[in-house]
Amino acid sequence: MNTPLVSLTNAGKSYQQLDALKSVTMHLNQGEVMGLFGHNGAGKTTMMKLILGVISPSQGNVKVMGMAPDSKEAWHCRSKVGYLPENVSFYEQLTGLEVLTYFAKLKGFAKGHAQKHAMALLEQVGITHAMKRPVKTYSKGMRQRLGLAQAFIGEPKLLLLDEPTVGLDPIATGDFYQTVDQLKSTGSSVILCSHVLPGVEQHIDRAMILSTGQLLAMGTLAELRQQAALPVAIKPSGLNGSVSNDSQLSQFLTAKCPDTLWVPEQEKLNVLKQLLSLEGLSDLQVETANLEQVYQHFLSKHEPAGSVTKEKK
Numbered sequence: 535m536n537t538p539l540v541s542l543t544n545a546g547k548s549y550q551q552l553d554a555l556k557s558v559t560m561h562l563n564q565g566e567v568m569g570l571f572g573h574n575g576a577g578k579t580t581m582m583k584l585i586l587g588v589i590s591p592s593q594g595n596v597k598v599m600g601m602a603p604d605s606k607e608a609w610h611c612r613s614k615v616g617y618l619p620e621n622v623s624f625y626e627q628l629t630g631l632e633v634l635t636y637f638a639k640l641k642g643f644a645k646g647h648a649q650k651h652a653m654a655l656l657e658q659v660g661i662t663h664a665m666k667r668p669v670k671t672y673s674k675g676m677r678q679r680l681g682l683a684q685a686f687i688g689e690p691k692l693l694l695l696d697e698p699t700v701g702l703d704p705i706a707t708g709d710f711y712q713t714v715d716q717l718k719s720t721g722s723s724v725i726l727c728s729h730v731l732p733g734v735e736q737h738i739d740r741a742m743i744l745s746t747g748q749l750l751a752m753g754t755l756a757e758l759r760q761q762a763a764l765p766v767a768i769k770p771s772g773l774n775g776s777v778s779n780d781s782q783l784s785q786f787l788t789a790k791c792p793d794t795l796w797v798p799e800q801e802k803l804n805v806l807k808q809l810l811s812l813e814g815l816s817d818l819q820v821e822t823a824n825l826e827q828v829y830q831h832f833l834s835k836h837e838p839a840g841s842v843t844k845e846k847k
């Protein structure tokens with residue numbers, strides 16, 4: 535079996551009385567994209583900082599590429615990690631090209647190669663036209679694109695992206711996800727933290743849901759749906775009341791939504807077979823719970839976000 539690229543084992547981080555992250559165990563494999571979701575203050579950035587090695591765990595341990603990321607020995611692994619912080623900021627007086635060339639040099643690129651690599655990345659994120667302008671003239675979206683280009687320097691093996699699509703227009707968002715898919719296909723692993731859930735699910739392999747520092751759920755969307763036991767919505771057309779007259783099928787109807795059957799996942803196939811055998815059926819829409827509904831489900835079962843500042847006894 536392959537060694538995971540990132541491993542957290544009962545990892546926790548406390549700031550005085552506050553447990554920002556509580557005993558989290560997770561493994562990220564090579565070529566895997568993990569979505570990290572949670573409310574403000576849930577502990578997402580804390581987890582990313584532990585993985586980056588800029589803070590050390592208060593409990594448990596963290597391994598990246600087999601090493602403790604906060605150790606001296608891990609210095610050469612750091613050049614294989616790309617990070618986009620939540621609020622990206624740069625040297626305002628430098629041009630986009632100068633900023634990126636500088637970061638490429640910091641990551642070990644030789645002088646001539648650094649600028650070439652920087653130019654290729656600027657083209658990839660679509661800001662070549664502005665590369666000779668000082669960053670202070672960039673719009674929010676252009677800064678975010680520059681931030682992404684900075685995170686992509688050196689084709690990192692591990693990418694940590696905090697709110698990568700904030701400020702991006704729909705085309706840039708699409709391009710961004712295309713880059714993530716491309717990096718994944720070359721074996722890079724990604725941890726992607728976002729408050730914008732629609733559009734994310736087809737690009738992640740697994741999701742982690744955090745609340746008040748605690749890991750509430752982790753798995754593929756199918757696994758999370760199963761754990762959450764959220765019903766599938768089935769909407770048949772053309773049946774003219776034969777569902778409500780059927781003693782078995784009618785149990786899945788609700789007064790609020792009389793055209794839709796809310797069916798537990800394990801009953802889905804049986805119900806579909808029954809519906810398909812009914813005369814007059816002209817169409818069927820089947821909707822499984824999306825990432826947003828799954829996320830809401832797990833959060834609603836947990837204590838409110840406001841309790842994050844609760845003190846230890």
Ligand SMILES: Nc1ncnc2c1ncn2[C@@H]1O[C@H](COP(=O)(O)OP(=O)(O)OP(=O)(O)O)[C@@H](O)[C@H]1O
Nearest residue numbers: 549554572573574575576577578579580581620842
């Ligand atoms: N250096 C610090 N000192 C004290 N408390 C901290 C520190 N860093 C983070 N915290 C606290 O830890 C908790 C988790 O913060 P974190 O930044 O990880 O949340 P987050 O999930 O990234 O939130 P957001 O979505 O708002 O960015 C918060 O209550 C925060 O105030």
